[in-house]
Amino acid sequence: MKRSVLWLAGGATALAVAAGLLAWWVPSNAELAARAQAEFEQRTGIGLRIGGLHWSVLPTPRLVLEEVATMQDAPIRVRRLELRAPWRTLLERRIRIDWAEADGVALPRASVRAFRGQGDAVSPPGGGAWTLDPLPVAQVRFTDVTWIDRREIALAYDGEIDFDPHWRPRSAELRRAADASSPVRLRLEREGDADRWRTLIDVGGGTWNGQTALETAQDGSLLLTGQLEPRNVDIEQLMKSFGRSTPVAGKVNGRTELRATGADAGALWRSAHTRTRFTVQPATLTRFDLAKAIRSAGTSRGGRTPLDSLTGTLDTQATGDGTRLQYSDLKARSGVLTATGSARIFLRKLDGEVAVDIVDGVVGVPLKLGGTLDDPELSLTGGALTGAAVGTAVLPGVGTAIGARIGQQVERLFGGDKKKPATRGPRAP
Incomplete structure (x- = not known):
């Protein structure tokens, strides 16, 4: 009994000392x-x-x-x-x-x-x-x-x-x-031990699935690549989910290529470049009225333009001040009308050119895109206005007739008053 008491006393003393040392050493x-x-x-x-x-x-x-x-x-x-x-x-x-x-x-x-x-x-x-x-x-x-x-x-x-x-x-x-206005989810699933991931994105009521891969160079730098395919992604839902608006409505399909380089994950994010070849069919220009811009022969704001289809290529490039967007090879179709062009968006500013081709003798009406995403502008270029003015001076009524004829044709194609007969003026020489 005495031995047990001594052992217990010794053990208690040791624990007390250890606790004191721990309290002194541990902050x-x-x-x-x-x-x-x-x-x-x-x-x-x-x-x-x-x-x-x-x-x-x-x-x-x-x-x-x-x-x-x-x-x-x-x-x-x-x-x-x-x-x-x-x-x-x-x-x-x-x-x-x-x-x-x-x-x-x-x-x-x-x-x-x-x-x-x-x-x-x-x-x-x-x-x-x-x-x-x-x-x-x-x-x-x-x-x-x-x-x-x-x-x-x-x-x-x-x-x-x-x-x-x-x-x-x-x-x-x-x-x-x-x-978020609609569900947005990104999932990555690694394929074995390789630096390759199955990439699944649910956004805008559709999917943007594919594969991404990571390569490491001998100097330790990283290269990220990816191939993704958007399928039936509603553009307006997509942009609203990230607190943005868009000048184009419709469901997009296509193919996206991703490339980024850098020393770490942050550098990859800051250097990311994507290229998407897309088709939107049908589509709507939610901030532009092509018929109004041509008919007024001046700057036009607001309005909508329905399209049978819109195709093109979108390049995005991350920069230190935001993402730069470059639209190229744009082609819009509506009935017998075709519009081609390009556009650039950076810091919410717009800059671009559009050429509208209409059958029946009117070809290549040039338009200028400007303004901002919140207040876009569409107008005839200086060359187009000069041509109309010269036509009027040389042959009175010609410039006005061309403008009226284009406006009526475009308005009819884009859902204007189809019962109103188109008046024909003299053709331009």
Whole structure:
């Protein structure tokens, strides 16, 4: 009995000493939060506020951060972040997160750009005493992660990613949150151990499925390529889901090629280039009235133009100031009318040219596209107006007759008053 009591007393004393040493060596929640704030600012040059920090070691090490915000004009905010790590890798001084869960993250574009090129900010601490595990993060779950672009348009996303070693997603899903006007979902499924993923996109009531692949060069640079096929994607639904509007309505079909290069995922995103050869049949120009533009022989705003079909090629190129859009080989058909042209969109400004061909002796009416996406303009070019003026001066009535004739023909083709007979003026010499 005495021996047992002595053993119990000794054990209790040892536990008390160990607890005291642990309390002395392991920082409190407040101390650990202060360390994290100081380390973050030292590495990035940007201050950090942590509203709350809680950690535990049983059954596995777990860290929870709450109400985190960077000290910027438009702060990056995290409502809650939870991290879980395995004991084994910690004891081996290897950094690995088995589970990461984030909720309520706000990412203003300008504030995120302040962290570009700061790769050292995420390097292991301790001057090499710690190393990064081949699988640094195994699972990520996130809800209400909001990207805020330069126009203050906020888009919220939910999703999850399961990683293989070396940051290769084994599977991933990204969803627009409940505020989207129609369901939007992106899924990636890795094909074996290859750097190739089956890519499934549900958007605009249709699909945009295909395959993407990643290649790594000897210098470590990355090349991302993809081939996707849009099928019956409603353009207006697609754009509304991302807080945008569109000058074209209809369902698009076609083929998209993706290419991006860079040293990391961020660089791939910033260099992304796509080329889509598309067909929209039938289609509607929701901001333009071709008949009105030709008939008025001046600048025209607003209106709609129904089309039997619209085909062309769209190139998009990511830039530091937004995405540049280039439409080429555009061809629109409506009855016996054909319109061809090209257009460029950047920073919501429009610039383009359209030539309208009509049978029955009128060919190649040139139109100029300008203005902005919110207030587009369509007008006859200076050359067309000069030609009409010269025709009127040389042979009075000719220029006016040409304008009237074109206007009546286009109006009839685009659903105008079909009962009204077309008046014929003298032909241009």
